[in-house]
Amino acid sequence: MSGFAQNTFNGLVSGAFYALLALGLAVIFGMLRVVNFAHGAFYMLGAFGAYVLLSEAGVPFWAALVIMPVGLGLLGMALERAVIHRLTKLDPLYNFLLTFGLTLILQDLVKLRYGVQSSPYETPSLLSGSVDFGLFDFPTYRVFILGFAVLLCVAVWWVLTRTRIGMVVRAATERPDLTRAFGIDVGRWVTPVFGFGIGLAGLAGVLAAPMRAVNPLMGADLIIVVFAVVVIGGLGSIFGSVAAGFGIGLVQAWGEAYLSNFPLVSQTIVFVVMAGVLLWRPAGLFGREEAPA
Amino acid sequence: MLRIENLSAFYGEAQVLRDVSLEVSAGEVVTLVGRNGAGKSTLLRCVMGLHPGQRGTVELDGRDITRLPAHKRARLGLGWVPDDRGSYATLTVTENLTLPPTVGPDPWSLERVYEAFPALYTRRDSAATMLSGGEQQMLALARVLRMGARLLLCDEPTEGLSPLLVQQVGDLLREAKRHGVTVLLVEQNLHFATGVADRHYLLAEGRVAEAMDNSEVRSRERELLAYLGI
Numbered sequence: 001m002s003g004f005a006q007n008t009f010n011g012l013v014s015g016a017f018y019a020l021l022a023l024g025l026a027v028i029f030g031m032l033r034v035v036n037f038a039h040g041a042f043y044m045l046g047a048f049g050a051y052v053l054l055s056e057a058g059v060p061f062w063a064a065l066v067i068m069p070v071g072l073g074l075l076g077m078a079l080e081r082a083v084i085h086r087l088t089k090l091d092p093l094y095n096f097l098l099t100f101g102l103t104l105i106l107q108d109l110v111k112l113r114y115g116v117q118s119s120p121y122e123t124p125s126l127l128s129g130s131v132d133f134g135l136f137d138f139p140t141y142r143v144f145i146l147g148f149a150v151l152l153c154v155a156v157w158w159v160l161t162r163t164r165i166g167m168v169v170r171a172a173t174e175r176p177d178l179t180r181a182f183g184i185d186v187g188r189w190v191t192p193v194f195g196f197g198i199g200l201a202g203l204a205g206v207l208a209a210p211m212r213a214v215n216p217l218m219g220a221d222l223i224i225v226v227f228a229v230v231v232i233g234g235l236g237s238i239f240g241s242v243a244a245g246f247g248i249g250l251v252q253a254w255g256e257a258y259l260s261n262f263p264l265v266s267q268t269i270v271f272v273v274m275a276g277v278l279l280w281r282p283a284g285l286f287g288r289e290e291a292p293a
Numbered sequence: 294m295l296r297i298e299n300l301s302a303f304y305g306e307a308q309v310l311r312d313v314s315l316e317v318s319a320g321e322v323v324t325l326v327g328r329n330g331a332g333k334s335t336l337l338r339c340v341m342g343l344h345p346g347q348r349g350t351v352e353l354d355g356r357d358i359t360r361l362p363a364h365k366r367a368r369l370g371l372g373w374v375p376d377d378r379g380s381y382a383t384l385t386v387t388e389n390l391t392l393p394p395t396v397g398p399d400p401w402s403l404e405r406v407y408e409a410f411p412a413l414y415t416r417r418d419s420a421a422t423m424l425s426g427g428e429q430q431m432l433a434l435a436r437v438l439r440m441g442a443r444l445l446l447c448d449e450p451t452e453g454l455s456p457l458l459v460q461q462v463g464d465l466l467r468e469a470k471r472h473g474v475t476v477l478l479v480e481q482n483l484h485f486a487t488g489v490a491d492r493h494y495l496l497a498e499g500r501v502a503e504a505m506d507n508s509e510v511r512s513r514e515r516e517l518l519a520y521l522g523i
Contacts, residue, residue: 170383171392178379181341182393183367288382
């Protein structure tokens with residue numbers, strides 16, 4: 001039983017990372033119709049930035065948790081203005097190629113400077129140790145990640161469903177042309193939404209630094225699963241991406257624990273789930289068929 | 294109020310409007326009639342600024358708005374009632390109503406809208422696409438009235454509605470007209486058109502074939518119905 005609780009908890013913690021990354025991808029896709037392949041690279045930059053800030057300037061984790069998302073969000077906005085928005089009117093394939101190229105550039109720049117070896121990042125002292133939940137105890141840092149990610153997802157959900165900004169973003173996501181005809185400058189919201197999505201990726205990266213190996217390829221490994229998560233949840237569905245993020249974290253953790261005798265199964269289980277979901281619901285669990293333009 | 298001059302519109306290589314010129318004065322209700330594919334909806338989309346491939350001039354209150362993006366046109370007082378009713382599935386009924394900013398001097402308050410449409414009030418927190426077709430049409434009209442739009446662009450607001458609801462749409466448009474709202478209306482239902490409108494343009498193959506007043510439409514109703522294939 002305690003083994004099951006352990007696996008479930010770990011699944012939820014990985015799920016928290018999937019959810020934060022998938023959430024960013026979902027808002028970006030919804031608003032720009034761009035599948036941001038560079039999302040994993042920004043996650044990596046978040047973690048690497050935190051590492052560099054600490055090792056070269058002594059900037060602590062808590063400061064990095066603010067500096068990196070904001071900095072990367074601004075970088076994302078600059079990139080959107082400089083290149084991505086020029087391609088949004090063309091075939092989606094162009095932005096796919098562009099963001100994929102950006103990924104390679106960002107990864108190699110980091111490799112060039114810091115090599116491919118993983119760098120250790122110390123858990124902030126306030127969050128070291130473990131929390132006793134009676135029957136089991138969990139590492140404090142992981143409990144923090146889970147709580148923080150859930151809080152953040154709830155906050156984003158609240159903004160999207162309860163505020164005027166959220167209403168405009170939902171309307172523009174669902175029917176951009178119609179929303180323009182109702183006097184709303186949809187274009188004005190595109191850049192901040194892109195920056196916000198990138199900021200979330202950077203934040204996930206900082207959170208990952210103390211518990212995952214910080215190296216230039218850490219985002220590339222993760223993003224493949226995150227894309228599966230987004231597809232399962234329904235491309236562009238905010239709720240779907242978060243729910244599928246936590247769900248896939250659980251499936252993966254349980255798969256690794258209880259199917260460890262079948263390594264091929266436990267490694268591919270995410271994609272088996274994805275294929276099953278797509279056969280059953282082609283638009284994903286919470287996705288809607290695209291309305292005709 | 295609205296002046297269109299030599300407007301041509303294209304879908305790729307295909308030309309759907311050919312040198313259309315027409316005028317709508319302030320306070321008038323004018324319909325565009327014509328067969329399917331005559332270019333009526335495209336004409337409305339051009340006025341709203343939603344059709345990219347166009348040539349010619351669109352003027353609002355003497356101001357050339359041809360190059361203006363759709364959201365700026367809306368803020369000048371254009372109210373868009375699209376043929377598919379334009380309900381947002383991810384917005385509640387209230388959000389659908391309050392999404393557009395108010396743009397005119399005489400916008401309806403939300404209370405007034407709900408007083409006039411009790412059915413919308415009962416469903417105010419539901420997703421707009423959960424409403425019946427008739428309720429969605431009312432929502433689309435209520436939305437532009439709440440904006441206080443001065444010129445309504447209505448694309449077949451009576452399509453698929455029961456006679457009772459058609460009458461309600463008619464009442465609504467007549468009331469809007471009484472308050473000085475101008476309406477450009479795409480309509481297949483000639484009986485409805487003559488009941489609400491002052492004048493009519495017959496579009497055929499992308500051109501204005503004829504301009505008619507109510508008495509002319511009434512006296513030629515059979516001929517026109519046969520032509521429209523209804």
